[in-house]
Amino acid sequence: xxxxxxxxxxxxxxxxxxxxxxxxxxxxxxxxxxxxxxxxxxxxxxxxxxxxxxxxxxxxxxxxxxxxxxxxxxxxxxxxxxxxxxxxxxxxxxxxxxxxxxxxxxxxxxxxxxxxxxxxxxxxxxxxxxxxxxxxxxxxxxxxxxxxxxxxxxxxxxxxxxxxxxxxxxxxxxxxxxxxx
Amino acid sequence: xxxxxxxxxxxxxxxxxxxxxxxxxxxxxxxxxxxxxxxxxxxxxxxxxxxxxxxxxxxxxxxxxxxxxxxxxxxxxxxxxxxxxxxxxxxxxxxxxxxxxxxxxxxxxxxxxxxxxxxxxxxxxxxxxxxxxxxxxxxxxxxxxxxxxxxxxxxxxxxxxxxxxxxxxxx
Numbered sequence: 001x002x003x004x005x006x007x008x009x010x011x012x013x014x015x016x017x018x019x020x021x022x023x024x025x026x027x028x029x030x031x032x033x034x035x036x037x038x039x040x041x042x043x044x045x046x047x048x049x050x051x052x053x054x055x056x057x058x059x060x061x062x063x064x065x066x067x068x069x070x071x072x073x074x075x076x077x078x079x080x081x082x083x084x085x086x087x088x089x090x091x092x093x094x095x096x097x098x099x100x101x102x103x104x105x106x107x108x109x110x111x112x113x114x115x116x117x118x119x120x121x122x123x124x125x126x127x128x129x130x131x132x133x134x135x136x137x138x139x140x141x142x143x144x145x146x147x148x149x150x151x152x153x154x155x156x157x158x159x160x161x162x163x164x165x166x167x168x169x170x171x172x173x174x175x176x177x178x179x180x181x
Numbered sequence: 182x183x184x185x186x187x188x189x190x191x192x193x194x195x196x197x198x199x200x201x202x203x204x205x206x207x208x209x210x211x212x213x214x215x216x217x218x219x220x221x222x223x224x225x226x227x228x229x230x231x232x233x234x235x236x237x238x239x240x241x242x243x244x245x246x247x248x249x250x251x252x253x254x255x256x257x258x259x260x261x262x263x264x265x266x267x268x269x270x271x272x273x274x275x276x277x278x279x280x281x282x283x284x285x286x287x288x289x290x291x292x293x294x295x296x297x298x299x300x301x302x303x304x305x306x307x308x309x310x311x312x313x314x315x316x317x318x319x320x321x322x323x324x325x326x327x328x329x330x331x332x333x334x335x336x337x338x339x340x341x342x343x344x345x346x347x348x349x350x351x352x
Binding site: 006007008009089092093096097100103104149153157158160161164165167168171172174175178 | 185186187188191192194195197198199201202205206208209212265266268269272273276279
């Protein structure tokens with residue numbers, strides 16, 4: 001085989017690349033906003049929590065309440081940071097894995113399904129961290145986590161995991177098929 | 182304008198995709214199976230009291246147990262993080278090798294260390310398991326000396342080789 005006819009990558013559909021780049025842009029903006037508006041965000045979350053004392057188990061004793069508020073604010077901040085980190089990473093994962101899928105999966109229906117799962121899962125999963133953070137002040141720590149988990153992390157995370165293992169299986173199958181021919 | 186980009190061999194792509202899949206799965210397991218993982222870790226520490234240097238003093242033993250479990254969980258967390266990151270590094274670095282390094286032998290010489298380096302995250306799985314079985318210090322020592330360091334050096338060598346190949350091509 002010469003250099004000229006070495007196997008090449010196929011580019012995934014344009015909408016997939018747009019979603020991936022949008023995810024990376026959102027992560028960058030999120031990271032910048034976290035740093036620039038840290039005080040404002042913390043103040044908003046704190047005020048929202050103080051407006052719902054029963055949701056957070058605030059008892060009106062400063063020593064006790066401050067500890068509860070601090071813990072919730074740490075989680076609120078962690079959610080934003082995890083969104084920043086995961087959206088950047090998953091944007092790249094979408095680009096890499098959809099390129100592999102576009103190149104190695106021969107059946108058009110299977111290729112479209114795997115690419116759709118990889119893209120939706122990869123772009124949707126990090127949003128769960130934003131949802132978690134946004135819900136903490138109004139729903140409390142545990143309820144916010146449960147909602148984010150079942151509305152976003154479980155469905156979108158499962159989509160990515162299933163699609164990735166299917167893709168790994170397809171690549172392994174392609175290798176074996178090439179060896180046989 | 183459209184350009185074609187050469188791709189690396191499927192074996193290299195497979196390692197990258199499997200690392201990403203393992204990283205994702207570990208992340209989900211860490212979140213969904215946290216109590217089960219902690220229970221398993223506690224049971225393994227209890228099954229290896231000598232390795233963990235238990236003294237019979239409840240206070241001291243509790244502290245040792247907690248540190249060992251924390252370290253094992255950290256191993257799983259590092260595995261999640263590195264599986265995702267190193268999988269992507271292997272994918273993009275090997276694609277660069279395929280696209281810009283001339284000569285089949287030169288490319289093969291870079292694919293090998295890069296792919297071995299792509300297995301680096303597995304060292305953190307060993308790290309977590311070895312801490313539970315051999316004790317914290319001995320477990321970390323084993324994973325670092327025999328897996329993380331050689332595979333990490335391999336990844337660095339592959340990336341340095343890619344950099345040199347690109348620099349030579351430019352010159």
